[in-house]
Amino acid sequence: MDFKNRDVISIKDFSKEEIIYVINYAKKMMPYAKGEKHIDILKGKILSTLFFEPSTRTRLSFESAMNRLGGRVIGFADPNATSQKKGESLADTIRMADSYSDVIVIRHPQEGAARLSTEFAESPVLNAGDGAGHHPTQCLLDLFTIVTEKKKIKGDKIVLLGDLKYGRTVHSLAYALSLLGAELSFVSPESLKMPKEIINECKEQGPEPSSTSNLEKAVKDADVLYVTRIQRERFPDAEEYNRVVGTYKVDINLLKYAKEDLIIMHPLPRVVEIDPEVDKTPHALYFKQAFNGVPVRMALLSLILGDRQL
Amino acid sequence: MKKLKITPIKDGTVIDHITSGFAVKVLHILRIPESTSSVVSVAMNVKSKIGKKDIVKVENRELDTKEVDKIALIAPKATINIIRDYEVAEKHKVHLPAEIVGIVKCSNPTCISNAKEPVKSRFLLVSDDPPCIKCYYCERETEDIAERII
Ligand SMILES: Nc1ncnc2c1ncn2[C@@H]1O[C@H](COP(=O)(O)OP(=O)(O)OP(=O)(O)O)[C@@H](O)[C@H]1O
Ligand SMILES: [Mg+2]
Numbered sequence: 352m353d354f355k356n357r358d359v360i361s362i363k364d365f366s367k368e369e370i371i372y373v374i375n376y377a378k379k380m381m382p383y384a385k386g387e388k389h390i391d392i393l394k395g396k397i398l399s400t401l402f403f404e405p406s407t408r409t410r411l412s413f414e415s416a417m418n419r420l421g422g423r424v425i426g427f428a429d430p431n432a433t434s435q436k437k438g439e440s441l442a443d444t445i446r447m448a449d450s451y452s453d454v455i456v457i458r459h460p461q462e463g464a465a466r467l468s469t470e471f472a473e474s475p476v477l478n479a480g481d482g483a484g485h486h487p488t489q490c491l492l493d494l495f496t497i498v499t500e501k502k503k504i505k506g507d508k509i510v511l512l513g514d515l516k517y518g519r520t521v522h523s524l525a526y527a528l529s530l531l532g533a534e535l536s537f538v539s540p541e542s543l544k545m546p547k548e549i550i551n552e553c554k555e556q557g558p559e560p561s562s563t564s565n566l567e568k569a570v571k572d573a574d575v576l577y578v579t580r581i582q583r584e585r586f587p588d589a590e591e592y593n594r595v596v597g598t599y600k601v602d603i604n605l606l607k608y609a610k611e612d613l614i615i616m617h618p619l620p621r622v623v624e625i626d627p628e629v630d631k632t633p634h635a636l637y638f639k640q641a642f643n644g645v646p647v648r649m650a651l652l653s654l655i656l657g658d659r660q661l
Numbered sequence: 662m663k664k665l666k667i668t669p670i671k672d673g674t675v676i677d678h679i680t681s682g683f684a685v686k687v688l689h690i691l692r693i694p695e696s697t698s699s700v701v702s703v704a705m706n707v708k709s710k711i712g713k714k715d716i717v718k719v720e721n722r723e724l725d726t727k728e729v730d731k732i733a734l735i736a737p738k739a740t741i742n743i744i745r746d747y748e749v750a751e752k753h754k755v756h757l758p759a760e761i762v763g764i765v766k767c768s769n770p771t772c773i774s775n776a777k778e779p780v781k782s783r784f785l786l787v788s789d790d791p792p793c794i795k796c797y798y799c800e801r802e803t804e805d806i807a808e809r810i811i
């Protein structure tokens with residue numbers, strides 16, 4: 352398996368074996384991610400973070416990961432402070448970042464931006480979100496979280512809840528979970544259902560997913576409940592939005608139906624999908640999930656850039 | 662005996678089996694009338710074995726690959742007949758290459774290929790007939806291909 356200098360644009364850039372390899376390697380990174388142990392395998396390497404769109408978790412965890420590996424970080428989180436503002440092309444910005452660093456992490460509002468960046472960089476490019484496109488490291492950290500909590504993914508009953516139509520990240524996640532043998536069930540309002548192509552793609556990889564609009568029923572025997580945000584913009588009026596959000600809200604009441612060891616995940620930021628009451632229950636895993644971005648990104652950076660490994 | 666409703670051409674190209682209704686689009690692709698002063702004849706809604714079709718005949722002109730690819734995108738069943746000395750000298754069915762570069766604009770307004778970047782548009786072929794292509798950058802299938810040809 353060779354990760355050296357590879358671009359990471361979509362989760363589909365990885366085979367099943369490679370995904371498992373990264374997850375296992377991320378486990379080894381855990382004590383280093385927490386700062387309990389120290390390493391400097393990326394000493395002398397520089398990461399640039401080009402964030403053309405706001406992000407908290409992704410950027411901070413990439414920066415933390417690079418620092419924990421002994422590397423350094425340059426970059427921007429506000430494109431208004433760059434020449435982009437003067438009309439500089441993305442291609443030129445990438446050429447510059449490429450000459451200043453050894454690896455590029457990019458988040459951009461336009462789909463395909465990361466793919467395009469690979470054409471102008473010698474260094475590897477990692478996609479940290481391209482508009483409605485891909486976000487492969489989020490997908491990897493989601494998989495990592497499930498594996499760490501449940502010891503495996505194969506045969507797990509996983510419910511994906513919320514906006515399953517527009518969220519591309521949830522499409523990649525569904526694909527990857529199927530590839531790893533999870534039994535998926537999709538729960539969403541009628542107007543935000545998982546697209547047929549994605550369901551077919553899941554079927555080709557693994558067990559056939561089921562779809563329902565009944566959350567209580569789906570939660571009953573679930574091992575994992577993955578919640579996504581339902582955006583206000585998707586609805587014609589406030590009334591319809593409030594009705595839908597109310598129907599699919601995850602609260603203490605819903606958890607009465609759940610298995611004791613059900614884990615609840617969310618890519619964050621969450622708005623109203625999960626009641627804050629749930630935070631105190633042992634089901635709530637979303638904060639730990641967000642932390643897992645560090646060991647996973649450490650594993651990737653190390654595999655892609657490192658001259659030696661752990 | 663060949664029965665031709667229009668005057669035969671000595672040298673040129675006959676684009677036959679064009680999806681009916683698309684002859685004008687084909688003329689557009691060939692930049693007719695701007696690109697030629699020779700005779701061009703167009704037949705629309707001609708009865709044929711596979712239903713109605715359009716035909717475009719252009720004198721003193723052979724098509725380049727780009728033009729043929731563009732035609733394949735709107736009329737997947739078209740045949741290109743090269744006429745030399747009144748006879749069909751060559752006959753090719755159009756077919757799309759696996760990768761289509763620089764001849765279509767992505768239909769996704771927020772695709773990076775539609776921004777001012779120094780790259781050509783690039784698509785991967787999903788199916789020939791009906792023509793279906795997927796943007797290499799944003800990975801979306803392009804809607805209304807006929808309207809997106811550059
Ligand atoms: N000299 C010519 N001038 C104008 N049109 C011509 C000439 N020769 C042939 N054509 C036209 O070119 C097309 C192809 O001619 P061809 O003789 O190969 O017909 P065909 O056997 O029906 O071909 P196909 O199997 O492709 O339908 C026909 O539409 C025919 O009318
Ligand atoms: Mg014929």
Ligand SMILES: [Zn+2]
Nearest residue numbers: 767772796799
């Ligand atoms: Zn595109």
